[in-house]
Amino acid sequence: MAKRDYYEVLGVDKAADEATIKKAYRKMALQFHPDKNPDNKEAEDKFKEASEAYEILSDKDKRQLYDQYGHAGIENQFGSGGFNWENFSHRGDLNDIFGEGFGGIFESLFGGGFGGRSQRSSNRGEDLQIELSLSLKEIAVGAEKTIKIGTKEACDKCSGSGSADGASESCSQCRGTGQIHQIRQSLFGQMQTVAECPSCRGEGKIIKNKCPKCYGEGRMGKVKEINVKVPAGVEEGQYIRLRGQGNIGPRGGTRGDILVLIHEKQDDVFEREDNNIILEYPISMSQAVLGDEIIVPTLTGSVKMKIPAGTQSGRLFRLKGQGIQGLNSYSRGDQIVRAIVVTPTKLSKEEIELFTQLKGHDHKRQMKPGKSFLSKLREYFS
Ligand SMILES: [Zn+2]
Ligand SMILES: [Zn+2]
Structure with a gap:
């Protein structure tokens, strides 16, 4: 069937102005509105045709293309199946004409045009949540984990039906549409609202001879293994959403998601500060006084670090790029090493003699109070 001319559809002249076109569409919408013509396929088609024409002719640019090239000029404005309610950008106009609550009617008629929630949404499987504890070492570079999880999968006896x-009957209460129409009064006479059919729970089908294994549910509890890729830099309390890996919906429904809740395990030695890592590292008095080269652990291994002569206890050293890889970034945080001078205990006789000698030199130096560790740390991170 050849496509009718849009001007002809709306019954307006080719030179009609915007207001005339809107008026013509309004008239047709009121005339052919499906709720005023229940079960009238012709009225439904006319309403859709008029809406398509209005969509094009009410837009200056689209109208110009149409005037110049005809239907071929605006073909790519719609999907491969031609005009769909998703293409209709004048919902506001319709609300003006018919009042609020119009979207639901479109959905029932044309399969989820507005808002995208069609009757099948009730068949979506549940989202599942699992918790995943990660060490700082894993968080630093990212991790890949295999987790076992109990999900609902399609019943293998009835293949999920x-x-x-394998048979099902059309629901008699909603006549297979999955929806029931309730009539209410409005400014424009009787209006219908749409609700999910309680008898078939929106599925439109009733199964009389239920599968004995799943009792008609179409799904069974199973344990499956899932693979979770955790990007580096995640934090306590963040979620990773695995789309379409949750429960399958009943009777051939769609899948929910799995939400992976991230927990950060406390580390024995490392402490996290954003993407930086703090490590307290003990050094001996002689190392502090004379200087040394030490090997400190990092999240990914260990590195050599120079302790200069005269290092005070609490001094901070920065190991660039040895912290945590930032989430969605290319940079890595740093590792801050806090050198702690350890006072020796359980001394040998010889050591006691040496320290006694050293004590005799103490009066040559003055001791003064200094800045606290916290204020030094704040300076480091600022
Ligand atoms: Zn089954
Ligand atoms: Zn029903």
């Missing part, structure tokens, strides 16, 4: 013999 829920029916023992």
Whole structure:
């Protein structure tokens, strides 16, 4: 069937102005609105045709293309199946004409045009949540984990249909549409609202001979292994959403998601500060006084670090790029090493003699109070 001319559809002249076109569409929308013409396919088609024409002719640019090239000029404005309610950008106009609550009617008629929630949404499987504890070492570079999780999967006996013999009947209450229409009064006369059919829970089908294994549910509890890729730099309390890996919906429904809740394990030695890592590292008095080269652990191994002569206890050293890889970034945080001078205990006789000698030199030096560790740390991170 050849496509009708848009001007002809709306019954307006080719030179019609915007207001005339809107008026013509309004008239047709009121005339052919599906709720005023229940079960009238022709009225439904006319309403859709008029809406398509209005969509094009009410837009200056689209109208110009159409005037110049005809239907070929605006073909790519719509999806491969031609005009769909998703393409209709004048919902506001319709609300003006018919009042609020119009979207639901479109959905029932044309399969989820507005808002995208069609009747099948009730068949979506549940989202599942699992918790995943990661060490700082894993968080630093990212991790890949295999987790076992209990999910609902399609019943293997009935292949997810829920029916023992593969048969189902159309629901009599909603006549297979999955929706029931309730009539209410409005400014423009009787209006219908749409609700999910309680008898078939929106599925439109009733299974009489239920599968004995899943009792008609079409799904069974199973344990499966999932693979979780955790990017570096995640934090306590963050979620990773694995789309379409949750429970399958009943009777051939769609899948929910899995939400992986991240927990950060406390580390024995490392402490996290954003993407930086703090490590307290003990050094001996002689190392502090004379200087030394030490090997300190990092999140990914260990590195050599120079302790200069005369290092005070609490001094901070920065190991660039040895912290945590930032989430969605190319840079890595640093490792801050706090050198702590350890006072020796359980001294040998010889050591006591040496320290006694040293004590005799103490009066040559003056001791003064200094800045606290916290204020030094703040300076480091600022
Ligand atoms: Zn089954
Ligand atoms: Zn029903």
